Amino acid sequence: MRNPNYDRCRVSLKEIIQSQDFFNSLNETEIDLLCEMTTLHCYGENFILHYENNHTKELLFLVSGQARAYKIDKHDNEIFLYYIYENSMISEISDLKATTLYAYSNVELVEESQILKINYKRFKEKFLDENILCQALTQEIVKRSSQLQSLINREFIFDAVSKVSMMLYDDLEMFNKLKRHDISLMLHIQPATLSRVLSRLKRNGIIDIIHGRVAIKDEGALCEIYKDKIDD
Structure with a gap:
């Protein structure tokens, strides 16, 4: 006998899939097919979804919550790559011929997530293989490429002022959520340097700091700081 909760769970899963931008081009029949190969999981903060260099048989999407991707260098130092936000694909697809996925980074949840x-x-x-969702996949690959380009700029081109400015412009909410020490580690700058940069930006009227939280006063000027560094 079928579990009486089965249909309700299935409807819930179907609604969740429909809420994800990646799947919004699918018709009813295709979504039902996708439900048959999909499960929904809830994990707590600090749960590791996968480690770098691992192979997996599952394609992961972040429905709600937040995750971060990072790598470990040869000296066991953590290298922050980027954050992954809800309504996004977590997995990386680099070989369309392979039937398993390869993890190029560690992915850890920073809050309870679905x-x-x-x-x-x-x-x-x-x-x-049926040319369904290929356009959505291409968009995800372009987005990931943009994230990696930002990483290259941050690690090899930007100075401390540019690094802080880019993070403030791109991810002010996360900047205000994290401790200053954690931000310094992410950006590979000293805490004292971070404080000096914030003071300089405030002195120039680009940001304000109210009860420890940063508010942007001049988005254009903030953006120009790191855009100029890219154009040099």
């Missing part, structure tokens, strides 16, 4: 796990082999056969 995760969609999709059987990648079936997903590839029923969707990607």
Whole structure:
């Protein structure tokens, strides 16, 4: 006998899939097919979804919550890559011929989150190999490429002022959520340097700091600081 909660759970899963931008081009039949290969999971803060260099058979999407991607260098130092926000694909697809996925980074949840796990082999056969969702996948690849370009700029081109300015402009909410020490580690600058940069930006009328929280007063000027560094 079918579990009486089965249909309710299935409807819930279907609604969650429909809420994700990646799948909004699918018709009713395709969404039902996707439900058959998908499960929903809830994990707490600091849960590691996968480690770098691991292979996995599941395609992951972040429904709600937040995650961060990072790598570990040869000296066991953590290198922050980027944050992953809700309504986003977590996994990286770099080889459309492979039936498993390769993790290029560690991914850790920074708050309680809901995760969609999709059987990648079936997903590839029923969707990607049939040229369904290929455009959505291309958009995700472009977005990931942009994140990696920002990483290159941050690590190899930007000075401390540019690093802080870019983070304030791109992710003010996260900047205000984190401790200053954690921000310094992420940006690979000294805490004292971070304080000097914030004081300089405030003195120039670009930001304000109210009860420890940063507010942007001149977005254009803030953006120009790191855009000029890219153009040099």
